[in-house]
Amino acid sequence: MRADGESSGIAQVGAAAVADDRTGAVCDQAAAQGNDESGAAHDDAAYRVDDGTAVASNWPDVGAGVTTDGSVSRADVGAGVTCDGRTTGVADQGMTIWLTGLSGAGKSTIASMLTDRLTKLGIAAEWLDGDELRRALGKGLGFSREDRFENIRRAVYLADMLNRHGVVTVVSLISPYTEMRDYARQTLPRFAEVYVDCALEVCESRDVKGLYAKARRSEIPSFTGISDPYEIPPGPELTLHTAGQTPEESVNTLLAWLTEHTSLKLNQ
Incomplete structure (x- = not known):
């Protein structure tokens, strides 16, 4: 892992984040917070997505790796390969799953559910939410x-x-610019970028607080997708199309990808 990440004066906070029984517990996972990066958090309901589609990008069909109830069916993944092609050992579990996409696309809901599922599968996992x-x-x-x-x-x-x-x-962060996500990829060697793809009009329809409407009235400046750009990832490890599938199905797709492409030991 490269050592060029900038701490920006948060070493003390970071140290506290690894002090409790669950290493790195830096956020409360009791609720899925909004992640709009525009100055205001959404209600949980804004991210309790009722639909969405999950489609993998350039990876084999691994649906058999997930059972009908959504649990991972493989008891022992063993050694695997990181995103940069390195072979890893069984103990090499730490990695970052970076969810990017527009406000309202479903990042926070998926991140919260994925973290909970990983924990239940015996993986030490923590969620870093953008608004938190x-x-x-x-x-x-x-x-x-x-x-x-x-x-970022x-x-x-x-x-x-x-x-x-x-x-x-x-990590659930809009992270709208390619250079931001490239910085994360270059700094974190075990890194998977997941593009949570959702049409702008669908994201707006999920916005129960009306932040998109306020942005269109110029009441919220620099709002991603309206007055500020979002640069679509050119080559994410995985793309989730969340306009035609439930969050549970999106999480199942993510778990299947992790089972197939990483060294994570996903034990039932």
């Missing part, structure tokens, strides 16, 4: 390109530390 990171560590940061990038650096710093302790870190 801003509230806890991003005081004073705005929504300029530079401030957004600083928020802080998330990468925490993910790096958690990964080094063998913790799977699930």
